[in-house]
Structures are given as structure tokens and as C-alpha cells.
Amino acid sequence: MxxxxxxxxxxxxxxxxxxxxxxxxxxxxxxxxxxxxxxxxxxxxxxxxxxxxxxxxxxxxxxxxxxxxxxxxxxxxxxxxxxxxxxxxxxxxxxxxxxxxxxxxxxxxxxxxxxxxxxxxxxxxxxxxxxxxxxxxxxxxxxxxxxxxxxxxxxxxxxxxxxxxxxxxxxxxxxxxxxxxxxxxxxxxxxxxxxxxxxxxxxxxxxxxxxxxxxxxxxxxxxxxxxxxMPRTAFVANFLGQSNLLRGTVVENGGALVGVDVGGARVRVPAERAVRTSGDVLVGVRPEKLHLLRDGEAVPDDCNVVGPGRVTDVSFTGVSTQYQVEVPALGTLGVFVQNLLGGAAVGLGEQVRLACAVRHTFALDGDDDVASGVVALDESA
Amino acid sequence: MSIVSALGHGQGGGGTSPAVAAPRRRARGGAYLLLAPGIAYLGLFFVIPVVALLVTSLYVPVPGGEVGQFAPAFEWRNYTAALATYWPQLVRSFAYAFVATVAALAIGYPMAYVIAVRARGRPFLQGLLLVLVIAPFFTSFILRTIAWKQILADESFVVSAIRAVGLLPPDGRLTATGFAVVAGLTYNFLPFMTLPIYANLERLDPRMLEAGADLYADGPTTFRRVTLPLSLPGVVSGTLLTFIPASGDFVNSVLLGNTSTTMIGQVVDSRFFKVSDYPTAAALSVVLMVAILVLVIAYVRRAGTEELL
Missing domain, CATH: 3.40.50.300 (P-loop containing nucleotide triphosphate hydrolases)
Known part of the structure; x- marks a missing residue:
């Protein structure tokens, strides 16, 4: 004692x-x-x-x-x-x-x-x-x-x-x-x-x-x-902040990057940021790490790109603007864009593609529940 | 601070709601209207009798009149005469009531603690124990006291058992002693001690006990430093509800005592009904009332539980 x-x-x-x-x-x-x-x-x-x-x-x-x-x-x-x-x-x-x-x-x-x-x-x-x-x-x-x-x-x-x-x-x-x-x-x-x-x-x-x-x-x-x-479970990814989690299957495995097929699109994830490197996975990315790309805009280097999708919701919160983008075969993704230049840059209904640096992408166990840890409204206060 | 607030230690909740002025005034008028029956009742059955008592206590016998015939006067010597004759009974009443109150506290507090704290979360057990505390009220006070007379009788097994273990000499007895009177008082007023303490301990926040344990107080220390001080308002209520009626009681001393255990209530009773000496009986009643009031005020002040009420 x-x-x-x-x-x-x-x-x-x-x-x-x-x-x-x-x-x-x-x-x-x-x-x-x-x-x-x-x-x-x-x-x-x-x-x-x-x-x-x-x-x-x-x-x-x-x-x-x-x-x-x-x-x-x-x-x-x-x-x-x-x-x-x-x-x-x-x-x-x-x-x-x-x-x-x-x-x-x-x-x-x-x-x-x-x-x-x-x-x-x-x-x-x-x-x-x-x-x-x-x-x-x-x-x-x-x-x-x-x-x-x-x-x-x-x-x-x-x-x-x-x-x-x-x-x-x-x-x-x-x-x-x-x-x-x-x-x-x-x-x-x-x-x-x-x-x-x-x-x-x-x-x-x-x-x-x-x-x-x-x-x-x-x-x-x-x-x-x-x-x-670098959350390791869907629960942590959702409970701590917000995450976009997309179901996918590993199609390329070996070396520093893991290739994942997500609803037909090919996404790369650093192997050390993947909980598992074979079979079904959840590919995750934080909303503020996503960029909106309009038609013809160049894709930055080392980025995963999905879409195009349609902007279904725009909400201006001052510091940032929060978008909901519906991408066919993937579902709805949240995107936070800092208002560096003032005002919302993309309008409702516009077609955009979404890009995210490979080093910001993570992969979780595909058996995790996509919705686990999502904070219910009455608890989020 | 008054006795009344000491007795009513539950949350008053007297605050009026912050409403606009007009409805509030109307509500207050309504409250007075609701109080009217109570005020009328108290006026009729408390204020008038007390005034009558005060007036009677100063009466003088009608010269050459019959027994029980008195005339209005301002005879203050009724008081000095009554006190000179009956001070031993008065002192004895308070002494018996005091011992009975202490005994009832010693028995009632643990009972209340077990029911309120130990049996917490077991509503059936709690209900059963509470019914057991209240159950004696289902039969008459007098009958129960007569039963005590038999329990403490010389030939009862209680007395023979106590003699057998040597706590009482072979020719010692319990009935018709001061001990029996105090035991009867303790027994009869025990629920009045137990219930207020129970009501208080029942509201004791178990988190207070956890905080005590967390701050290095073991069980007994937590009890002494947290539980007991927090339950003081209940203890004050219980002791008042026991001491006040016990000091005026006459049933126990009549049924369980002897001529040397006479209490003041018994004297008032016999002065009034047996010898029709109304002024002396009234004077003794007033003395008893004032003495209790003084003792109780001193006690409540000393207990210093105002901020917990």
C-alpha cells in the first residue's frame, strides 16, 4: 500500500x-x-x-x-x-x-x-x-x-x-x-x-x-x-472529429502504398496508415483534408481523386464552409474548406471532383461499422 | 429562527415565483384565504384556552365558598406557592424527559440510520422497517403502557432474567420505579425521535460519503465529520418532538411509577380533577409551558443548525 x-x-x-x-x-x-x-x-x-x-x-x-x-x-x-x-x-x-x-x-x-x-x-x-x-x-x-x-x-x-x-x-x-x-x-x-x-x-x-x-x-x-x-478504428475516426469512411477492397499490395478499389475508383493509402493491407477495408479521410476540384482544374501531385459528384449542401460557418458532396457509388462525403479568400467558392448543385493527399488517407478494418462512434445530436453539445 | 422552523426542517420552498406584480398579489390574498380555517381553529382552540389558563392561574378562592369556587383576581402568589410546593415534581419531569430523550436518541438514531442509509435501494425492506416503527400507533397509547406494566412486573420473565444475570438484586424490582417511567417515556416517544431523523438521513447524498472516503476519512470518521453534522436538523427535530411531550406526560408516571416518581403532568391532573384547585393547576401549566419554551429556545440556539434548516 x-x-x-x-x-x-x-x-x-x-x-x-x-x-x-x-x-x-x-x-x-x-x-x-x-x-x-x-x-x-x-x-x-x-x-x-x-x-x-x-x-x-x-x-x-x-x-x-x-x-x-x-x-x-x-x-x-x-x-x-x-x-x-x-x-x-x-x-x-x-x-x-x-x-x-x-x-x-x-x-x-x-x-x-x-x-x-x-x-x-x-x-x-x-x-x-x-x-x-x-x-x-x-x-x-x-x-x-x-x-x-x-x-x-x-x-x-x-x-x-x-x-x-x-x-x-x-x-x-x-x-x-x-x-x-x-x-x-x-x-x-x-x-x-x-x-x-x-x-x-x-x-x-x-x-x-x-x-x-x-x-x-x-x-x-x-x-x-x-x-x-491516424485513427485505428471506425469508432475513433468518428468519435474524435468527423471522418469520411468509404468501403473498398485492396487490389494492390506491396511496397509503401496500398491500392484500394473504392466504388470503381482507385485510391492509394500509405501502408503504415492502413490497419490491414488485404481484403475489405474502410478508406478514411478527414473532411478538412479534402479539396474541391472544379471542371478542368489540375489534380495536385500525390493525390487521390474521386468523383465527380454533385454539391448537395453548402453551409457557411465563418471560418470555413462545409459542403456535402454526393458521389455516385460512394455516397455523401463531407468537405470543410477554409475561407481563405472569403465566401463560398463552390455553389449548390455544381459538379466537382474531390482530391486528398495520399499521406492524409488512412485505411481501417473493413469489418468495422461505418457509423460506430458517430456522435448523436443530443450528445454533441 | 423559531421552534417552528426547527421542527419543519423540510424544504420550505416558500419563494414566490417571479411573476408580474398583480397576479402575485392575488395569489397571496388566496393564500391568506386558505389559511383562514387554520387561524380560526388556532384562535378558538389555542389562543382562547391559553388566555383562559393565564386568567385562571390568578384566581383566588371565594371566601366562605364551596370547594372549586373561585373569583377573578390578580393573585401572583399562586405561582410562588405552586412552585414552592411542586418544584421537585417539575425538576423530576425535566430530568425524566431528558433521560428519556437521550435514550430515545441512542436507540432511534441507529434505527433511522439503518432504515435510511443501509436499506437504501431496497424499497421493500425500507417500507417494512418503517411500518414496524409506526406499527405501535395502531394500538392505544394507554394499552401499550399497561402492557409495559406487565412486562416489567415482579413475576415477569424479564425481571427474573435480569435478576438471574445479576443486574438486579434478588429482591429488586422494575415496576413502580423511576426506571420504569423513563423506559415507558422512551418507548412511547421513540417514533417521534426516529421518524424526523429518518426523513433527514433519507436525503443524505451518498456522494458526500464517497467524498469523505476520498479525502482520507475512514467509516467512523466520515460518520462523525459528515453524516452526523448533516443530520443534526433531524436530531434537533426528533429531540424536540420527544422532550416536549415527555416533560408534560402523566400517563407513564401514573401507570409505571409510584408516589415518589410523580411528574408535573400528574400533579396538574390531580390538582385540577381531584381537588378542584384550578388556580394552582393553571399556574403549574403556565410554568411548564414557559420553562419548556425557554429550554427549547436555548437548545435550538446552541445546536446552531439554522443554516441547515
Missing amino acids: AGPDARSGADLVLDRVTKEFAGVPAVDDLSLTVPAGSFFALLGPSGCGKTTTLRMVAGLERPSDGRILIGGDDVTHTRAHQRPVNTVFQSYALFPHLTVLENVAFGLRRRREPDPLGRARQALELVELPHLAERRPNQLSGGQQQRVALARAVVNNPAVLLLDEPLGALDLKLRRQMQVELKRIQTEVGLTFVHVTHDQEEAMTMADTVAVMNAGRIEQLGSPAELYE
Whole structure:
């Protein structure tokens, strides 16, 4: 068991952890390592097991199987209060009968640390709320309560700090502000942060490493850029940003490029960006990586070209214009074009071809569900 | 801050909705109209009797009159005389009520905790346990107290068992003792202690307990630092609902006590009905009322649970 005075920022290791509720696995044989001092995000839709994973690290749930190690110590069978871990709860869970200052000092007092109130005041300064120390939690706004909850966790200098959708209850503007704030505080205190969220933008903004979870398993783990540029499953391709996924069959295999037949068109994919290099595949490309080519426009070098197709929708969003292009035999593809020259360049109903650099194309397992991970409208907010 | 708000610890929700002024005024008029029957009832059956009580407490006997004949006067000495004679019974009443309240808290809190927290998520078990708490109300208060008389009787197995384990000397008895009176009070008012605490603990957010565990507090510490302080409003309500009626009770001391366990309610009863000494009975009632009011205000102030109400 890790001692109460855990060194700040310890490695967190989950070793083949499974959690079943009434025989149904919520977390399924999950293994991951969170390096000390990193900002790690567990990203996934609701019900994917991310919160259960967090609660197992906190000691609020017991794993059905597997081990949890913090700083090399096996804590699987220790109780929540014995673990050098603190949580920022989604509901904040501040104690209504205590002042803000006493809330923050709670953990320090339990561990009989010297000068609990002085350190609690320092923690309140870190979250820029020293003037509210004597208030009660119910006299604070949601954003302020959120900061107090953060101070109450950070002040204990835990080996791992867990954040359970901490920004979920805040409005959009405040959320953006707190994202920056959280990142600043993490850099400042240097603790290991494990952040659970269903908001892909939040995860990508703050985390060094993101693990995308789906149905109790980790789909893919990597830096935000890695996950975005080279998704390995249809779920990741769709859940993290948007993707155009086209069914195809590998017809040429060998060397650095894989040739794929996609609805009659020939598309090349770099072999290292292909999950499989034979049989059925899903060829993917991000909408902003696609270019619209009008009649007679020259095809740039090293590009895959499909089409022609007809523009069925144009929506101007300021920074960019989003097009829907219907290509016979392929379906509808989304294209984002940055408005570098101002205004939409292509009109509704026009015939265009679509081009994309070969190095931006990726290929996934053809057995993946094209629609998996597509964010439902009510969740995308 | 008042006793009333201490008792009614549920969310008041008294805020009027932010509507335009005219309908709100109309709504408030309607609210007063709805209150009218209650105000009339209280006026008729509370204010008038209290005034009558105060007036009666100052009456003097009619010179040469019969027993029970009194004339209006301002005889303040009724109070000093009543207190001089009956202060032991008054003190004893509060002492018994205090011990019974503490005992009911010691028994009722764990009961409420088990029903509200441990049985949470098992509605059938919760319902069953609650019915068991309330079930005694299905039979008469008097009958249940008489049953206690038999349970604590010298020849009962309870007493012989307690004698056998040596907690009571061979000739010791339980019936007709102060212990029996306090036990009866505790038993009879136990649901009044248990239910408010249950109602409070039932709303206890389990996430508070998780937060306590997360912040290095083990089970007992989380209870002492989180659960107990949060349930104080329920404890205050329960102790008031037990202490106030218990200090004025006379059934338990009549049925389970002896002449040296007389409580003030019993004195008022006998002064009034047996010897027709109305002024003394009234004066003692007023003293009891004022004393309870003072004690309760001091207690609620001391408990300092205002911001949790």
C-alpha cells in the first residue's frame, strides 16, 4: 500500500482490470499506464466504462478482476481513504455544513498534516478564490464550486488526481475558460491528472495522452494529434472529429502504398496508415483534408481523386464552409474548406471532383461499422 | 429562527415565483384565504384556552365558598406557592424527559440510520422497517403502557432474567420505579425521535460519503465529520418532538411509577380533577409551558443548525 505521504505525480497502472455489474462487464480486461506527471484523458460516450474505471482507481468500486498500481504499489485491495488519490467529483460533492476553507482543509485534517488552514488558503489562491474562504458552498456559483472542489483535491498533493467530468455542469464559455485553467494548474502543481470526459474537444485541448474508450475497452491510446491524424478504428475516426469512411477492397499490395478499389475508383493509402493491407477495408479521410476540384482544374501531385459528384449542401460557418458532396457509388462525403479568400467558392448543385493527399488517407478494418462512434445530436453539445 | 422552523426542517420552498406584480398579489390574498380555517381553529382552540389558563392561574378562592369556587383576581402568589410546593415534581419531569430523550436518541438514531442509509435501494425492506416503527400507533397509547406494566412486573420473565444475570438484586424490582417511567417515556416517544431523523438521513447524498472516503476519512470518521453534522436538523427535530411531550406526560408516571416518581403532568391532573384547585393547576401549566419554551429556545440556539434548516 502506498503511504499517506505519497510522492506527487506517481505512475498509475491498470493491469487487466475487469468490472462486472450483475455479470455484465462495464470495464472489460482493461490495461493502461499513465506516466507520472502527465495529463491523461479517458474519452468515450456515456456508458463506455470510463467513470467506472475512474471509480476503481479512487477505490469507490472494487474491480472484479485485475490489479491497480499507484507508484508501483498494488492498491487493488485497499480502501478509498487509504489511497493517495483524490477526486474532483462531477457533482463537486462539497460538504454543505463546512465553510469553503474547511472543505479544502478536510483531507489535510484527516491526515493530521501541519497547518491545514494555511495550506487550504494557498490552495484557494491557486484557484483564485481566496476571498470566498468563509462562505458556504451553497453561496457559490457552479464555476466557483468547481474550483473549490479542485482546490480540495489538489491541496492533498495526491499521487493521482482524478477528475470525473468536472466541467460537465458548466456552461460553454465557462467550460472553455476552466479548460485553460485546469491545464495551467496541472502544469503548475505537476501532479498526475486522470480526466474523464465525453467531450472530445475538452480531451484534446488539455490532455497529453487520450485513451478513447468504447464498451468497456480502450479503442486507441495516443496523443491527441496521433489519434486525430491516424485513427485505428471506425469508432475513433468518428468519435474524435468527423471522418469520411468509404468501403473498398485492396487490389494492390506491396511496397509503401496500398491500392484500394473504392466504388470503381482507385485510391492509394500509405501502408503504415492502413490497419490491414488485404481484403475489405474502410478508406478514411478527414473532411478538412479534402479539396474541391472544379471542371478542368489540375489534380495536385500525390493525390487521390474521386468523383465527380454533385454539391448537395453548402453551409457557411465563418471560418470555413462545409459542403456535402454526393458521389455516385460512394455516397455523401463531407468537405470543410477554409475561407481563405472569403465566401463560398463552390455553389449548390455544381459538379466537382474531390482530391486528398495520399499521406492524409488512412485505411481501417473493413469489418468495422461505418457509423460506430458517430456522435448523436443530443450528445454533441 | 423559531421552534417552528426547527421542527419543519423540510424544504420550505416558500419563494414566490417571479411573476408580474398583480397576479402575485392575488395569489397571496388566496393564500391568506386558505389559511383562514387554520387561524380560526388556532384562535378558538389555542389562543382562547391559553388566555383562559393565564386568567385562571390568578384566581383566588371565594371566601366562605364551596370547594372549586373561585373569583377573578390578580393573585401572583399562586405561582410562588405552586412552585414552592411542586418544584421537585417539575425538576423530576425535566430530568425524566431528558433521560428519556437521550435514550430515545441512542436507540432511534441507529434505527433511522439503518432504515435510511443501509436499506437504501431496497424499497421493500425500507417500507417494512418503517411500518414496524409506526406499527405501535395502531394500538392505544394507554394499552401499550399497561402492557409495559406487565412486562416489567415482579413475576415477569424479564425481571427474573435480569435478576438471574445479576443486574438486579434478588429482591429488586422494575415496576413502580423511576426506571420504569423513563423506559415507558422512551418507548412511547421513540417514533417521534426516529421518524424526523429518518426523513433527514433519507436525503443524505451518498456522494458526500464517497467524498469523505476520498479525502482520507475512514467509516467512523466520515460518520462523525459528515453524516452526523448533516443530520443534526433531524436530531434537533426528533429531540424536540420527544422532550416536549415527555416533560408534560402523566400517563407513564401514573401507570409505571409510584408516589415518589410523580411528574408535573400528574400533579396538574390531580390538582385540577381531584381537588378542584384550578388556580394552582393553571399556574403549574403556565410554568411548564414557559420553562419548556425557554429550554427549547436555548437548545435550538446552541445546536446552531439554522443554516441547515
